Amino acid sequence: MAEKAGRAVESGAKSGKFLTFELDDEVYGLDILKVKEIIGIMDITSVPQSPPYMKGVLNLRGKIIPVVDLRLKFGFAEREYTERTCIIVVELSGAEGKLLVGIIVDAVSEVTNISDSDVEPTPDFGGSFTVDYIQGMAKIKGKVVILLDISRVLSASGLGQMVGAA
Amino acid sequence: MSSLKNEEGAGLLDRISVAILTLSSDDMRKLGEILSAFESLKRLAEKEGLGSVAEAARAADAVLTALLFDDGVRARWDEAVRIVSRIAVFCQGACRGEKVDPAALSTLREEIRQSLSIDLGESEESPGGAKAGEDAGPASVPLDQDGDLYKDFVTESIEHLEGIEVKMVDLEADPGDREIINAVFRAFHTIKGVSGFLNLKDVNELSHRTETLLDLARRGDLAVTAAVIDVVFEAIDEIKGMVRDVSARIASGEASRPLKDIRALAARIEAVQEGSGEPPAPSSPPYLGDVLVAQGKATRRDVESAWEKKQESADPRPLGEILIEEKKVSPKGVAQALRVQKAGGAAAEAQDIRVDVQKLDSLVDIVGELVIAQSLVCNDPDVAEIDSQQFYRNISQLGRITSELQKIAMSMRMVPIRNTFQKMSRIVRDLARKSGKEIALALSGEETEIDRNMIEEIHDPLVHMIRNSVDHGIEPPDARKAAGKPECGRVTLRAYHHGGNVVIGVEDDGRGLDPAKILAKARDRGLAGVSSPLTESEVFSLIFEPGFSTAEKITDISGRGVGLDVVRKNVEKLRGTVEVKSSQPGSGSAFYMKLPLTLAIIDGIIVRVGAQRYVMPTNNVVEALRPKREEYFTVEHRGEMIRVRGDLLPLVRLHGLFSVADAVRDPADALAVVVEYEGRKRAILIDELVGKQEVVIKTLGEGMEKMRGISGGAIMGDGRVGLILDVAGIFDLTGRQAACV
Numbered sequence: 023m024a025e026k027a028g029r030a031v032e033s034g035a036k037s038g039k040f041l042t043f044e045l046d047d048e049v050y051g052l053d054i055l056k057v058k059e060i061i062g063i064m065d066i067t068s069v070p071q072s073p074p075y076m077k078g079v080l081n082l083r084g085k086i087i088p089v090v091d092l093r094l095k096f097g098f099a100e101r102e103y104t105e106r107t108c109i110i111v112v113e114l115s116g117a118e119g120k121l122l123v124g125i126i127v128d129a130v131s132e133v134t135n136i137s138d139s140d141v142e143p144t145p146d147f148g149g150s151f152t153v154d155y156i157q158g159m160a161k162i163k164g165k166v167v168i169l170l171d172i173s174r175v176l177s178a179s180g181l182g183q184m185v186g187a188a
Numbered sequence: 189m190s191s192l193k194n195e196e197g198a199g200l201l202d203r204i205s206v207a208i209l210t211l212s213s214d215d216m217r218k219l220g221e222i223l224s225a226f227e228s229l230k231r232l233a234e235k236e237g238l239g240s241v242a243e244a245a246r247a248a249d250a251v252l253t254a255l256l257f258d259d260g261v262r263a264r265w266d267e268a269v270r271i272v273s274r275i276a277v278f279c280q281g282a283c284r285g286e287k288v289d290p291a292a293l294s295t296l297r298e299e300i301r302q303s304l305s306i307d308l309g310e311s312e313e314s315p316g317g318a319k320a321g322e323d324a325g326p327a328s329v330p331l332d333q334d335g336d337l338y339k340d341f342v343t344e345s346i347e348h349l350e351g352i353e354v355k356m357v358d359l360e361a362d363p364g365d366r367e368i369i370n371a372v373f374r375a376f377h378t379i380k381g382v383s384g385f386l387n388l389k390d391v392n393e394l395s396h397r398t399e400t401l402l403d404l405a406r407r408g409d410l411a412v413t414a415a416v417i418d419v420v421f422e423a424i425d426e427i428k429g430m431v432r433d434v435s436a437r438i439a440s441g442e443a444s445r446p447l448k449d450i451r452a453l454a455a456r457i458e459a460v461q462e463g464s465g466e467p468p469a470p471s472s473p474p475y476l477g478d479v480l481v482a483q484g485k486a487t488r489r490d491v492e493s494a495w496e497k498k499q500e501s502a503d504p505r506p507l508g509e510i511l512i513e514e515k516k517v518s519p520k521g522v523a524q525a526l527r528v529q530k531a532g533g534a535a536a537e538a539q540d541i542r543v544d545v546q547k548l549d550s551l552v553d554i555v556g557e558l559v560i561a562q563s564l565v566c567n568d569p570d571v572a573e574i575d576s577q578q579f580y581r582n583i584s585q586l587g588r589i590t591s592e593l594q595k596i597a598m599s600m601r602m603v604p605i606r607n608t609f610q611k612m613s614r615i616v617r618d619l620a621r622k623s624g625k626e627i628a629l630a631l632s633g634e635e636t637e638i639d640r641n642m643i644e645e646i647h648d649p650l651v652h653m654i655r656n657s658v659d660h661g662i663e664p665p666d667a668r669k670a671a672g673k674p675e676c677g678r679v680t681l682r683a684y685h686h687g688g689n690v691v692i693g694v695e696d697d698g699r700g701l702d703p704a705k706i707l708a709k710a711r712d713r714g715l716a717g718v719s720s721p722l723t724e725s726e727v728f729s730l731i732f733e734p735g736f737s738t739a740e741k742i743t744d745i746s747g748r749g750v751g752l753d754v755v756r757k758n759v760e761k762l763r764g765t766v767e768v769k770s771s772q773p774g775s776g777s778a779f780y781m782k783l784p785l786t787l788a789i790i791d792g793i794i795v796r797v798g799a800q801r802y803v804m805p806t807n808n809v810v811e812a813l814r815p816k817r818e819e820y821f822t823v824e825h826r827g828e829m830i831r832v833r834g835d836l837l838p839l840v841r842l843h844g845l846f847s848v849a850d851a852v853r854d855p856a857d858a859l860a861v862v863v864e865y866e867g868r869k870r871a872i873l874i875d876e877l878v879g880k881q882e883v884v885i886k887t888l889g890e891g892m893e894k895m896r897g898i899s900g901g902a903i904m905g906d907g908r909v910g911l912i913l914d915v916a917g918i919f920d921l922t923g924r925q926a927a928c929v
């Protein structure tokens with residue numbers, strides 16, 4: 023049941039509660055149902071032979087979870103972590119059940135309601151810029167929020183490829 | 189919904205339950221009370237149209253009446269009372285408005301008919317389904333309705349079947365043992381009932397047929413011959429296959445499952461059933477008198493005279509009471525004997541509950557965190573400034589409690605090795621059959637506890653070792669006879685704790701190992717040098733080399749080129765060792781696996797490289813040393829070697845492999861840790877040794893777990909994650925690099 027609900031969110035319905043966060047001056051949104059918790063930046067153990075955006079692993083109350091720096095993942099310049107830097111722990115469904123992954127973002131903004139009418143389909147940027155992990159663009163208070171399908175961000179080109187690279 | 193849920197119904201059932209609980213053996217007055225309560229219940233249920241409760245009450249009625257008036261049934265007092273109490277539980281559930289499980293009721297009815305031989309007359313639907321599959325060819329069964337029910341069925345049935353297997357092996361040793369037949373019968377019966385309820389017609393049909401066969405054996409109408417046992421084993425395998433099929437199909441989300449054709453096997457069962465009709469052996473639950481005599485509490489004469497008296501005067505009291513009255517036996521003695529009589533039926537049931545492994549794992553995780561948090565608090569510099577005796581007492585109390593908690597949490601993962609051992613008895617039996625040898629398997633130390641995950645991992649190596657013992661160790665009967673040994677070979681499975689490890693041994697009294705033969709063979713295969721003298725244990729360890737096999741002929745069982753090297757590899761994967769002992773040719777051999785208690789904890793050496801810390805598994809580490817400058821060599825300025833006591837070892841720079849910045853680069857300023865894996869050694873360059881610690885191994889999570897050179901992570905004392913080095917992976921990595929150069 024839970025899985026079905028998850029799929030529905032991914033494929034069709036774009037409305038609902040979204041957690042918005044910042045990367046540089048861009049605002050992104052993330053389906054709140056996927057968010058497990060938000061923690062401040064903490065000690066991360068880097069894992070050898072992994073791509074630069076894989077910052078490593080951290081201890082989340084006894085569980086070891088991988089951490090992805092979304093800035094690096096999206097090709098932004100690396101930036102020092104500040105006290106505004108947050109790790110959003112998201113829950114994905116992996117091959118062996120639930121999978122927790124931490125994503126590092128510049129700052130978490132708010133939880134906001136986004137309705138279908140606010141969302142526009144992702145424009146075609148052309149060229150090699152693939153945007154299949156963007157669910158759509160929402161306009162809220164004059165700002166554009168890029169709605170991410172976080173499981174695609176992390177799985178399609180993310181963790182899977184990382185194994186290959188190693 | 190109905191007034192049966194009101195106080196009257198509940199009161200009735202409460203009265204029944206209490207009466208059953210306090211019912212002592214042969215208390216006819218109380219029996220009468222229960223009977224009248226059930227009658228009221230029946231009337232109430234009929235009035236309200238609660239058919240299942242009424243029917244259940246009718247069944248209870250029949251059993252109770254029989255208990256009152258039928259001596260044959262009274263001989264099975266315990267069983268009858270057990271059934272009645274189950275009926276009461278069923279009624280309670282139904283009256284509380286729980287969903288009624290029709291199979292439960294029919295199972296009860298069936299049991300009443302089968303084990304108490306009470307005919308319930310107006311039985312509407314029997315779950316037996318003898319007709320269900322008779323002409324039905326393969327069809328399919330929907331699986332998608334109630335996944336959880338099926339899943340439970342799968343786990344339960346596999347458990348039952350495994351239990352049955354063990355019991356059947358026992359039964360073969362003692363074909364007259366009614367208790368075993370009863371136990372097997374009950375297990376099949378349960379499978380039959382549930383599979384009928386779940387509409388798994390093939391499972392139901394086959395278990396029904398097997399049950400019928402066993403019922404004949406149980407009543408003594410059928411002698412338990414080898415043919416009977418074989419066909420039961422066949423049925424077990426078949427049902428197992430079906431159950432696995434069900435589980436596989438559920439796992440892959442298939443909506444239905446084609447039925448299996450069991451007609452051939454059913455015919456075989458029937459043939460066995462009709463094939464023999466030998467005289468009945470003594471009847472099932474042991475007579476109280478026999479038990480008393482066996483326990484030395486009464487003489488046979490006392491018992492017999494009491495029995496005669498009972499027969500003559502048609503004394504309705506049970507034998508025990510008469511004996512007590514005559515002061516032949518103390519009441520305590522009778523009570524003890526009754527307990528023995530009772531205990532026969534129910535095989536020792538472990539007091540345990542099922543817990544989701546994930547829950548257990550997260551408990552262990554959280555306790556680990558608690559330990560870390562506790563040590564962080566205790567070592568906090570601000571805390572250190574507190575000057576209070578009381579405070580330190582409390583802190584140390586906290587420390588004791590947390591470490592105790594951790595110990596308990598870890599021990600919850602431990603299970604006795606018994607099940608694995610018992611599975612082996614089936615394997616030994618089959619192997620002995622196949623190879624035409626007579627073999628008795630003895631088990632020792634089944635209660636030895638070992639990590640749950642480990643249990644699954646040791647299965648294959650253990651089977652391999654047993655096969656080896658049966659096939660290569662134990663001689664054929666005539667050869668044994670010629671050697672002056674009993675024809676029946678003996679294989680002993682042994683488990684015990686030894687210095688923080690579990691040792692599992694497979695010992696046989698077969699032909700043993702011949703060092704000369706092994707050495708010749710090894711030299712022949714180029715596994716050992718011609719000149720170098722080897723100690724006996726070195727010679728024996730040669731049999732674990734890949735490509736070594738001394739069996740002269742290839743058999744169905746072993747000797748197909750998969751040698752003991754696989755065992756060693758598997759055991760080493762579990763961070764264990766394997767060794768073989770054989771004192772002299774002809775007097776048997778013994779294989780021992782020495783394994784860590786758990787896979788979850790690793791004894792590690794913590795090393796620092798730059799700012800990173802890594803955990804090296806202690807069992808791979810040979811030594812650590814600071815290389816002298818004159819013992820460091822390079823090959824073409826690339827391949828690096830150091831000399832350790834005459835051996836030249838390739839040097840692996842961990843900082844290079846894992847691209848760690850700011851590590852010590854000059855080998856003479858760093859430390860080299862000599863590690864060994866599969867007989868190969870390398871020196872790994874690190875900055876310093878930090879300490880030795882037992883750490884809990886955790887995966888790095890999906891996607892990260894296939895990282896080469898890293899086998900997992902561990903949470904260190906400060907709450908950070910330390911990576912555990914995978915020595916085998918590092919060997920692979922460096923081997924590849926060397927090849928590239």
